[in-house]
Amino acid sequence: MKKIPAGLLLLLCTTCSSLALAADLPAPDGTPTALSDIIVIGTTPLPGANVPLDKLPASATTLSADDFAHSHSISILDAMAQRVPGLSLSDSQGNALFQDLHFHGFTVSPLQGTSQGIAVYQNGVRLNEAFGDTVNWDLAPEVAINRLTLATNNPAYGLNALGGAVTLEMKNGFTFQGTSAELLGGSNGRVQGSAEFGYQSGNFSLYLAGEAARDDGWRKQSASDVERFYADAGWRGEGAELHLIAAAARSSLGVVGPTPLEMIQADETAVYTWPQTTKNDSGMLALNGKVDIAAGWAVQGNVYGRHFGQKHVDGNDSNFERCSARSSYGGKLCLEDDAFGTPAGGKTTAFRNQFVITDLAGHTFAYNNDATYGTLDRTATDTTGVGGSLQLTGDRPLLRLGNRFVAGGSIDHSDIRFTATSTLGVINPDLSVTTQGGDADEVAGAGLIIRTLGNLGYAPVWLSGTTDFYGAYVTDTLDLTPALSLTAGLRLNVADISMRDRGGSAPELNSDNRYTHLNPQAGLTYRLGDGVSVYGGYSQSNRAPTPLELDCADPLRPCLLENSLVADPPLRQVVAETYEAGIRGVQGVASGRLDWTVGLFRTDSDHDILALASTIQGRGYYTNVPSTRRQGVDAGLTYARESWQVYLNYSFVDATYQFDGVLASPNNPSAADDGTITVHSGARMPGIPRHQVKLGGDLVVTDAWSVGGAVQYYGSQYLVGDDANQNSPLTPYWTMNLRTSYQVLPNIQFIGGINNLFDRRYASYGTYFEVSGASDILGRTLSDARTLTLGAPRTFYGGVKVTF
Template sequence: MRRWVLAPLLALPVPAFAEDVEPVIIVTAPGGGVDADEALAANREAIRRGSRPDLFGALANEVPGVSIAEAQGNPWAGAITWRGFSASALQGTEQGMAVYLDGVRFNQPFGDTLTLDLVPEAALARAEVREPNPVFGRNALGGALLLQTATGADLPGLRGSISTDSFGGYGGNASYGGKNGLLVVEVLHDEGWRDYSPSRLLRGFASLGHHGDSWGVDGTLIAASTRLTGNGVAPVELLAADYRAIFTRPDYSDSRFGRVTVAPYLEVGKSGRLTATVHYQSLKRVSANGDLADFSECDADPSRLCLSDDDEEASDVLLDVIMREPVAVDPTVDEYAVFNRGRERTRGGGLGLQYVDEVETDLGTRRIALGATWDRYMTRFDTRAELGELLDDRSVVPLGTDLVAASGAITPVSVDTTLRDLSVFASVDMPLATWLAIEGGVRWSDNRVELVDLIGSELNGNHRFQRISPAVEVDIEPTEDLDVSLGYAETSRNPTPAELSCADPDAPCALANFFVADPPLEQVVARNWHADAGWGSGALELRLGLWRSDTRNDIRHVASEVRGRAFFVNLGGSRRQGFDVAADWHQGPWRLGADYSLTDARFRSDFSISSPANPQADEDGQIAVRHGDRLPGVPRQAINARAGYESQRWALNAQVRWRSGQLLVGDEGNDLATTPDYFLVDLTGKLSLTRQLDLVLEVRNLFDRKYATFGTLAEIDEIELEEAPGASDPRAYAPGMPRRLSVALKARF
């Protein structure tokens, strides 16, 4: 009997993990195995090696060129950057990677963000990074991240783990796996190493399946409840005085998430397989953050409160939303601030259908895949700005008055968005000789976004984006040890509902959380070329990759003249190009590896952009960007090194990461210094106390280096920092975690 275990949409063979379990096929994305032979991956062991499962850490250590930026200051709300493109939890980031979890798209529909806090990492079996290909759908400008959960065969029996660390964090997970299913529960409480930065996560995963001789069905359920504190970047002079300090607070988000997927399959004939997927998900998120604000007495009437502009003219009167009357100055308030509140509710799901025909011929494997997907998501988004007071410790307390500015620069919002996405795709892998094959793929997509303003009519709008995107690749295998591939692909990214509703410089948004006016944005299109070569003989494997990606109509998140506000705009094109080289050696219990990546990311247009916090800005807050200037937020060079020894009784692993500095967001004109380079060493040791019980010790950042994973510019000249009197440097960094010691007990029965 032939057994298949399926989750929607991409067949990928993997080995069995127990002697009495037959080989399985896991489906992880559209396309019937497209580019699977070139995937860069972190396996289950890499994800679970430390004291607790860590997807971001595994990707940064195992995949050449991957860097992690924690702009929000939270380890579960970071951004994956690969080849100059990102998948991030932060609204405003140019989302350039498609993300799939068990074959279902996982970019959240409202802003295409990556919400890793909702993924039960203890249930993950594999994470792959793939080359850009149109069959992966929208956002795959720079590639795709494919996440695969474990089966009962991967985690058989009863397993559990508890851990604690030197910052006071603790947590644990438990799982039970059987022949037909898996149950995983994960609990984490993280105190955070910075001031006032706790987070908690409760996540669960369940799968159940039935598999007959020629048909079967699998179901999965994911649920999560999280509260993340992300106090973000801090001025460099503040960090120099107190590395654990934060700038302003609070800044948190509460999320409730659930997703159910059902995936039946049917074998057709001797070589065909028809799969279907049905999924539904719900996300509720509440956020709040306190921030600085340019509020002061009105020039015309000092008894009233106004919003000041860059020229320090206070003429934009602030009104009470309910009473529609001017807000009076409160003499008991020393310094005003703003308390932003947001609420998001997204519901929806989709259908997928795919037919794959795979035949072994004398020349090799011939594979044909045809499929279609349809998704529909509805989001209700509400935001408001409440008048606040900035206290001496830079915390913001709400004062109970919701604000609207007479100019519209600050206004409450309630908007319904509906996203509809229909696509049809096909791919073929055709051997032409025993040493030569050609792969091709094409995707037609029709994406529609409807906006309904629930307060007025300014946000109302309908947007439609259609495109046919092709891909082609030639695979050459001159010897059994050497393989070479050359490819071209076109990919695209549509403006999200969040971006479409925040594209007017005269009505900016608070970090993409406020929505006013609705000018159109254009679709981003990328043209990608790559050449890869791999050689493997026995214990040694070598890999070289060359690549280039040209984009047009880039969507940029641009700072407004109003403090804390920004807007989206299409700004020309850019080019990202570079190469990766990697070597891995395995011999018995020993493991060694290293890789180097170069990413050269540059603008290909001349333009001016608003960056009022940049010291090189003109009197209007504009900076000049020239053709050839480097893109901010992208490390130019990255080096990883790995070494490990593992026996039946004990194991020791070391990981080394070096990243070059990156330009600050807000310094698109390349006028300022980059963030410093950084070099980190992590150690993990495991001791088997019994056949069922392991003790794990882990040290992150062994040499306690101070470093930054992200940098930007902030206006701090009007706030007094008690820790750094007279501070005026506008640079602000997301500081990296200092040395952390962790211990865990892992049991299996």
């Protein structure tokens, strides 16, 4: 284990000391000080199934609307990274709105191709997209979030809840009244604004929120635009409540990805081949309601319709060569066949012919020795979903014992249309990929959609599909004694996934798949007194392979992992077993409130699905591996007094493979000649920092002026593709953010802040690339196969907030 730098330790101690100097100043807004405040946690996707935290046999973290407001960010990920123990971010795409979230070694990401291990819900509606289980954080309306909960060890959250579930409880006119608007500007052309309005009149309420942002990005070609809208019209009567919800969002993101290390050393803003853009749009209409049906019994439910669309453009280098004279297409343009080995009968003419490049009509192209070939790879995903949930809750005694009973079910149906194509082009000196004009006009076939004759590597896809997810669950928390509570439950998941080739040329893509699993849950909590309780629990959870994974699992037919699909062997579903135990408490200390927790966790997964790289640039495939383990400890405390509050969290996350085997990693400099690496049981999974420390707080200096800050430290992590742990990991890093606000008038507040105060240079993501191909494109020899995404340098922001 590497030691935390002495400078960081000094900074942590200084921060704590400064916060402790203001014990007698007025309280910050939203600071909880009353010990009588009881934290309740939802235990199902639908609101209404709540239990006190000291009766929950699992860990849970909640963030309030104030936590998001203090971050002054356009992404909900920033507040989560600052406050949630065991949670880290990695910027695989070079855009703060498109980051991967890792929690306890599991990932939820907007990037198709990532193995998704966390479920996400908004007011009971599942946000994991049907095609790849992705979650598009850029579309989440941050200003409208009332509370976020990240809970673990609970199968009631359905598919993908291997590492836990994130639930977003949104604001409405009953929970928020008034008008608020905020306008910010900052470094790199950042401009963002938000506004919200809440109103209640008797039994009726209305809530409206909107936000928009533009950021040019600190790297080249990394500009972002995002717009979001959220509305809730509510009615509340005696024993009943109803909400009609509408939401819409769209974004345009420069997702420039990692850059070769030797390019970064010359220019930190450099990008390797572009354009790389993602455009998202979504719309949702939902009806949520609840009604009391008898004393102690209530029914909650929702119905929804939702649309999601995504268009991705990715300029890539290529693996093209002159066709062999021993093929039928000597002198034509071919895909390199080295990645496909030598078949038993040798490289026959028929084998070589598979790799010739053609257009959709079958025309071949002469090879141009002077061209630097590239491709513009495009994907388009269009998903329309409808569904609903129904839930019964009751808190009537059972055998004179306190009891909380929940039973429910859900149906989610989605229609999917997916298109993926590659267009032939050239790579220009500025590393842009173009398909017409300039050098592209000198290249035969430029501007045409291409494929290989054997549909290997390059194969356009026009796919349609449906997914039907069914869930039924029951859970019960019984108070065996005034101090001891028992929780037990079951959830049945059924996933039907069907896919059909729309292009008519790939009938092998047609498939029908069904996955089912029954997941149990059991746990105990015991209240020791004085606000202290202990807990322990066990559960199972599962996730079904996504349509993308199902159609890209053949190493001999690798896919562009945002693009082409091919038929392949079926994948098995992932099944995880989680064990948790811990102790937590709430106490009054020195006229303040202390919340603290220490928890242990272990999740053993069978048949985890990994995305592995191919020797063909930018391509890969999926495979099951026998078993993995994610285990560790979370420890945290929050202390609040009338004038200040401080939090400190530490997490140890040990994510490892539990098998001996061979995996493909052809760009890894330590790989064998056949492009494989040998993984041994106990090897750390890449991309997951083992150690995390998070410190932050807020201080009211005067009645009008307040300051706050947050420090985050992340330990080393292995680069993606180094599953055997043969190379040096990424260097540990830490950053510090500061913020301040000044209330100039009762309804006008100036705000400002500095992110990455000490301008720390670090990488949160790294992987490997093909050095020889990049050397040819750049016209100079590269020797380091590492390609990294650097964190943003020091940035500033300032603005004004108006409330009525």
